[in-house]
Structure formats: structure tokens, C-alpha cells
Amino acid sequence: MADQTGFLKYSRELPRRRPVEVRIQDWREVYEDFPPDHARTQAARCMDCGIPFCHNGCPLGNLIPEWNDLVYRDDWQEAAERLHATNNFPEFTGRLCPAPCEAACVLGINADPVTIKQVEVEIADRAWTEGWTAPQLPAERTGRSVAVVGSGPAGLAAAQQLTRAGHDVTVFERDDRIGGLLRYGIPEFKMEKRVLDQRIEQMRAEGTGFLPSYEVGRDISGDELRTAYDAVLLAGGATVPRDLPVPGRELTGIYPAMDYLVPANRVQEGDLAESPISAAGRDVVIIGGGDTGADCLGTAHRQRARSVTQLEILPRPPAHRAETTPWPTWPLMYRTTSAHEEGGERVFAVNTVRFVPGDSPTGSGAVAGLVLVAVEQQGSDGRPTFVPIEGTQHELPAQLVLLAMGFLGPQRTGLLEQLGVALDARGNVARSAEWATNVPGVFVAGDMGRGQSLIVWAIAEGRAAAAAVDRYLEAETALPAPIVPTSR
Numbered sequence: 355m356a357d358q359t360g361f362l363k364y365s366r367e368l369p370r371r372r373p374v375e376v377r378i379q380d381w382r383e384v385y386e387d388f389p390p391d392h393a394r395t396q397a398a399r400c401m402d403c404g405i406p407f408c409h410n411g412c413p414l415g416n417l418i419p420e421w422n423d424l425v426y427r428d429d430w431q432e433a434a435e436r437l438h439a440t441n442n443f444p445e446f447t448g449r450l451c452p453a454p455c456e457a458a459c460v461l462g463i464n465a466d467p468v469t470i471k472q473v474e475v476e477i478a479d480r481a482w483t484e485g486w487t488a489p490q491l492p493a494e495r496t497g498r499s500v501a502v503v504g505s506g507p508a509g510l511a512a513a514q515q516l517t518r519a520g521h522d523v524t525v526f527e528r529d530d531r532i533g534g535l536l537r538y539g540i541p542e543f544k545m546e547k548r549v550l551d552q553r554i555e556q557m558r559a560e561g562t563g564f565l566p567s568y569e570v571g572r573d574i575s576g577d578e579l580r581t582a583y584d585a586v587l588l589a590g591g592a593t594v595p596r597d598l599p600v601p602g603r604e605l606t607g608i609y610p611a612m613d614y615l616v617p618a619n620r621v622q623e624g625d626l627a628e629s630p631i632s633a634a635g636r637d638v639v640i641i642g643g644g645d646t647g648a649d650c651l652g653t654a655h656r657q658r659a660r661s662v663t664q665l666e667i668l669p670r671p672p673a674h675r676a677e678t679t680p681w682p683t684w685p686l687m688y689r690t691t692s693a694h695e696e697g698g699e700r701v702f703a704v705n706t707v708r709f710v711p712g713d714s715p716t717g718s719g720a721v722a723g724l725v726l727v728a729v730e731q732q733g734s735d736g737r738p739t740f741v742p743i744e745g746t747q748h749e750l751p752a753q754l755v756l757l758a759m760g761f762l763g764p765q766r767t768g769l770l771e772q773l774g775v776a777l778d779a780r781g782n783v784a785r786s787a788e789w790a791t792n793v794p795g796v797f798v799a800g801d802m803g804r805g806q807s808l809i810v811w812a813i814a815e816g817r818a819a820a821a822a823v824d825r826y827l828e829a830e831t832a833l834p835a836p837i838v839p840t841s842r
Contacts, residue, residue: 357398357399357426358401358402360395360398360399360400360401360426361399361400361401361461361465361468363398364395364396364398364399365466366396366399366466366467366468366469367392367395367396367469368388368469368472369385369386369387369388369472370385370386371384371385371386371692371695372384372385372386374695374696374697377543377692377696378655378656378696379656380656381541381542381543381622381656382542382543382546383449383542383543383544383545383546384543384544384692388472388476390476390480393425393472393473393476394425394426394428396468396469396472396473397421397422397423397425397426397468397473398422398426399461399468399469400418400419400422400423400426400461400468401460401461401468403419403460403461405460406418406419406460407458407459407460407682408455408456408458408459408460408468408470409455410458410682411454411455411456411457411458411459411682411684412454412455412458412810413454413808413810413811413814413836413838414440414441414447414810414813414814414817414836415440415814415836415837416437416440416441416455416474417436417437417439417440418455418468418470420433420436421433421434421436421437421473421474421477422468422470422473424436425473425476425477430477430480430481430484431481431484431486433477434477434478434480434481434486434487435486437474437477437478437481438481438487439834440834440836441813442510442511442514442515442813442816442817443507443510443511443553443813444474444475444477444478445475445478445479445482445549445553446507446536446545446549446550446553446809446813447471447474447809447810447813448471448472448474448475448476448478448479449475449544449545449549450540450544450545450809451471451808451809451810452645452808453470453471454684454808454810455470455471456468456469456470456471457681457682457683457684457685458681458682458683459682462681462682463681482552487552487556489556489557489559489560490518490560491560491561492517492518492519492520492560492561493520494520495520495521495522496519496520496521496827496828497522498520498521498522498584498585498827498828499521499522499523499524499582499583499584499585500513500516500521500522500523500524500583500584500585500586500587500823500827501523501524501526501570501579501582501583501585501586501587502516502523502524502525502526502587502589503526503570503579503586503587503588503589503590503769504525504526504527504534504588504589504590504591504800504802505525505526505527505529505532505533505534505537505564505566505589506533506534506535506536506589506590506591506800506801506812507534507535507536507800507809507812507813507816508589508591508799508800508801508802508812508813508815508816508819509525509534509587509589509590509799509800509816510525510532510533510534510553510554510557510816511812511813511816511817511820512587512589512799512816512817512819512820512823513525513557513562513816513820514557514560514562515816515817515820515821515824515833516587516820516823516824517557517560517561517562518560518833519820519824519828519831519832519833521824521827522561522563523561523562523563524562524563524564524565524583525562525563525564525565526565526568526569526570527564527565527566527567527568528567528568528569528570528572529566529567530566530567531566531623532554532564532566533547533550533554534591535591536550536809537550537619538612538615538616538619538620539612539615539616539619539646539649540619540649541615541618541619541649541652541653542619542622543652543656543692544649544652547622547623569768570769571768571769571770571772572768575772576769576772576773576774577772580773580793580795580796584795584827585795585796585797585823585826585827586773586795586796586797587796587797587798587799587819587820587823588769588770588775588783588791588796588797588798588799588802588803589798589799589800589802589816589819590764590765590769590802591764591800591801591802592761592762592763592764592782592801592802592805592806593612593761593764593765594761594762594763594764594765594766595610595611595612595757595759595760595761595762596757596759596760596761596762597610597757598641598706598757598759600706600707600708600709601707601708601709602708602709602710602711602721603709604719605709605711605719605720605721606719606720606721607720607721607752607753607754607755608709608721608755608757609631609754609755609756609757610756610757611640611642611646611647611649611650611756611757611758613631614629614631614650614653614756615646615649615650615653617629617630617631618631618653618657629657631754632657633653633654633657633658633659633662633754634657634658634659635658635659635660636659636660636752636753636754637659637660637661637662637663637751637752637753637754638650638654638659638660638661638662638663638752638753638754638755638756639662639663639664639665639724639750639752639754639755639756640654640662640663640664640665640755640756640758641665641706641755641756641757641758641759642664642665642666642757642758642759642760643664643665643666643668643700643702644758644760645691646758646760647664647756647758648664648691648693648694649693649758650756650758651664651691651693651694651696651698652691652692652693652696654698654754655693655696655697655698659754661698661699662697662698662699663698663699663700663701663750663752664694664698664699664700664701665701665704665706665726666700666701666702666703666704667703667704667705667729667740668702668703668731669702669703669731670688670702670703671686671687671688671689672686672687672688673687673688674687675687701726703728703729703730703731704726704727704728704729705726705727705729705740705742706724706725706726707724707725707726707727707747708724708725709721709723709724709725709755710722710723710724710725710749712753720753721752721753721754721755722751722752722753723749723750723751723752724749724750724752724755725747725748725749726747726748726749726750727742727743727746727747727748728742728743728746729741729742729743730743760806761801761805761806762781763780763781763782763802763805763806764781764782764783764801764802766781770783773791773793773796774792774793775791775792775793775796775798776791776792778841780805782801782802782803782804782805783798783802783803784803785797785798785803785840786840787840788822788825788826789803789815789818789819789822789823789840790822790826795826797819797822797823797826798819799812799815799816799818799819799820800812800815800816803815803840804841811838814836814838815838817833817834817835817836818835818836818837818838820833820835821833821834821835822835
């Protein structure tokens with residue numbers, strides 16, 4: 355089990371981030387290269403812990419101790435085999451996943467956990483460099499056809515698994531490029547799109563078909579899709595943004611986060627010379643303290659915002675794991691991303707009362723600021739209330755406001771209405787334990803059925819749903835699938 359005393363000899367180490375003043379001048383990934391011998395040392399910290407709780411923390415059930423041991427022994431190719439046995443896209447999760455596996459690491463009880471996520475991405479990137487990711491062609495074709503609607507991580511994972519099982523798989527994507535949120539929602543400085551493109555090319559070589567710029571529900575109806583394919587898997591994500599209906603919301607200059615991030619990513623794709631929604635020279639306010647808000651923050655820095663303030667209605671978390679989230683649960687604690695390191699101000703425990711109008715060059719009402727109030731959180735039953743604190747109202751200047759408060763579920767109009775799929779109490783597509791909707795032959799995976807969640811859950815659900823679809827078509831399946839609950 356790696357170096358059984360490694361956790362006593364070595365400290366946790368992560369790759370260095372490029373200097374702030376350098377990296378905000380470009381859109382490349384923020385981290386410097388991590389030497390292979392450093393990755394081996396980090397893998398050596400994996401303990402012979404008896405019960406690897408990291409397995410429980412990872413929705414994919416990644417074989418973490420196994421590939422840590424293989425990296426320590428310098429057997430990178432076998433490590434890549436074990437890594438890909440449970441994860442179709444470790445180069446994605448190694449960059450984008452918040453690493454619940456590390457939160458569950460046994461070493462993390464009283465020390466810094468193993469750098470699981472960093473070892474993972476080092477294995478994945480080396481596999482591509484060394485040519486260990488050759489397309490895996492099916493031994494035989496089944497003659498069955500499957501339509502996958504949506505090309506985010508859930509849809510791509512399911513499509514790759516079903517193609518490798520021998521089915522004829524077509525992925526439908528309404529955007530002009532494949533990748534879903536990975537393509538246009540994730541900024542380049544978090545994951546360069548070459549990483550996504552190389553995996554899509556592998557899938558093409560394996561036989562997966564892709565139809566970008568093709569919206570199911572508009573270019574083909576739900577009934578036509580069911581007639582044309584033996585099975586349909588819905589993986590369209592949770593795309594309806596949470597709004598903020600306070601006075602002044604109609605003012606210009608207030609946008610959902612994705613309306614801001616998508617054109618910024620299109621500039622990097624070469625589609626636009628500059629974004630129509632730019633932070634350049636503006637006071638920017640981001641409402642929402644999560645990952646999407648941090649993506650907006652890093653983007654605003656690179657667009658040369660005058661100032662950036664990120665607001666969060668919740669109180670500031672503690673510096674270390676809160677007692678309410680003991681090991682091995684995901685810890686409530688204060689976190690600083692690379693975007694936060696680059697600048698801006700974070701304000702906690704505030705709520706927006708109204709937006710303040712100003713004059714725009716066109717003469718129509720544009721946002722000029724926000725009136726905020728400090729709030730106190732009350733209630734601990736999972737549905738807290740936020741009570742304004744008297745005398746704390748104040749105004750914050752803003753010529754650009756970005757709403758990064760999460761998503762309310764999938765788009766109901768169009769395809770879902772046409773198919774007649776049932777929705778659950780939270781507005782997501784309802785599914786059985788076998789990932790099936792109430793419509794025969796129609797399945798669902800990822801955020802469209804789960805609600806807004808993590809990339810690692812999306813891939814896990816895509817793999818599990820693929821096995822269910824294969825079983826539906828063939829009466830049995832040899833596809834591996836993580837044990838993933840179909841509801842929270």
C-alpha cells in the first residue's frame with residue numbers, strides 16, 4: 355500500500371499557481387506543471403488505512419488506493435488503467451471536481467489529506483501524453499440505437515459506455531459545439547478546451563455520433579426521436595437560472611451568470627473578437643458565493659474590471675471543518691479559489707434589497723448600484739431564514755451585476771412537454787431506480803434528474819444510466835456502474 359510510512363515523512367503539496375500578475379494577462383490554466391517525482395511522493399502519503407473511506411466520498415467509486423500505490427511504484431500505465439476503470443474522464447474531474455474523496459480521506463481526520471485529485475490529473479494527463487488512451491472499439495455491434503440528449507459530462511459518459519457496449523449512439527447538442535457546460539460554462543483558466551476536444555475525438559474514433567446545433571424538441575420532436583431510436587437518454591442538465599426578483603431587476607446590466615460566461619468562452623474559441631457583456635472598466639457585483647460565482651470573478655479579472663465584489667447571503671464559514679460537518683462528510687469551511695486569490699472583495703451575510711438605476715448611453719435605465727442589508731441566519735432545519743439587521747442598509751456601486759445563485763432544474767418547455775415525462779417535487783425529471791422515466795424507453799441522468807450538482811456525480815450517473823439502458827435493450831449488461839442513488 356504505497357509507502358506505509360509516507361504520511362509520516364511527507365507533507366501535502368500541490369502544484370504552484372502561476373503568479374497572479376502573470377496569469378490574469380491570459381486565459382491559460384492557472385497551475386504550473388507538477389513534477390512526476392512530486393506526484394509519486396504525494397501518492398506515497400496514501401495510508402494502509404484498512405477501510406478506504408475515500409471510496410465512499412467518491413460517487414464514482416474510484417480505486418484510489420490502488421492507483422496511488424501504482425504511481426508510487428512508478429507504474430503509471432497500470433495506474434491509468436485502474437483510473438479509467440471507474441472514470442471515463444479523469445482529466446475533467448482532476449481539474450474541476452471539488453474532491454469529496456479528499457474530504458473523506460482517513461488521513462484527513464487529524465492531518466492534511468492525500469492529494470488525491472492532483473495524483474488523478476497527473477495520471478490522466480500522462481496517459482494522453484504517452485498514448486495510453488487509444489479508442490476502445492466494441493467487439494461486435496448490437497444493431498440497437500440510442501439517442502443521448504445533451505453533451506455535458508453525464509451525456510458524454512453515458513454515450514461512451516453505450517458505444518463501447520456496441521450500440522449505435524448519437525449525441526444531440528443544441529449548442530454549436532459539443533461539451534455542454536464543460537464547453538461554454540467553464541472558463542479556460544480552469545480547464546483549457548483542448549482537454550475536452552481530445553476526449554471528443556477519442557469518442558468519435560470509437561463510433562459515437564455527434565449532432566451539434568440540433569435542438570431536440572425543435573429540430574426533431576420528442577415523438578419522432580422515440581420512433582427513430584430504440585432508447586432515449588435525457589442528459590440536458592439543469593439550465594434554468596435562479597433569478598432575483600427585487601425592485602430594479604428590469605434594469606439593463608443585470609445578467610444570469612451563464613449569459614456572461616458563455617460569450618467570454620466564445621471569445622477564447624475564436625467566435626468573437628470581444629464579449630458583448632464585458633467587465634472592462636466597470637464595478638462588478640457577483641451575487642452568489644459558489645463555484646459559478648468564482649468563475650465569473652476570474653473572468654472579470656481577466657476582462658480588467660475596475661472592482662469586483664462577490665456577495666453571499668450565508669455567513670462566512672469557519673476557517674476549519676465545522677463541527678456540524680464531521681469527517682468523513684463534506685466539510686463546511688472557508689475556501690479560497692484561484693480567482694479569489696487574484697483579487698476582489700467577498701462579503702458574507704448580506705442580501706440585496708433593490709437595484710439602483712442610473713443613466714446609460716442609450717438613455718434607458720441601467721443599473722448603477724445595489725442597496726444591501728446585513729442579515730442574520732435563523733433556523734437550522736435545512737430551510738434557514740435570513741432576517742435583516744436594522745440600520746445596516748448601504749449602497750454598493752455596480753455597472754454590471756451577475757446572478758450566480760444556482761439553477762432551478764431543466765427547461766420544462768419543448769422536449770420535456772412533448773415527451774410527457776413526469777417531474778418530481780423539485781421540478782426535475784422523475785426517474786426510477788433503473789434511471790427510467792414514466793415514458794417507456796426514455797431514461798434520464800445527470801442534473802436533469804438530480805438537480806444542480808457536481809461533475810463527478812454527472813459522470814457517475816451517466817455510467818449508471820448507461821448500464822440501465824444497456825440492460826433495457828439487451829436484457830442484461832456487462833457495463834460496470836457505480837452504485838448511485840437516483841434521488842438525493
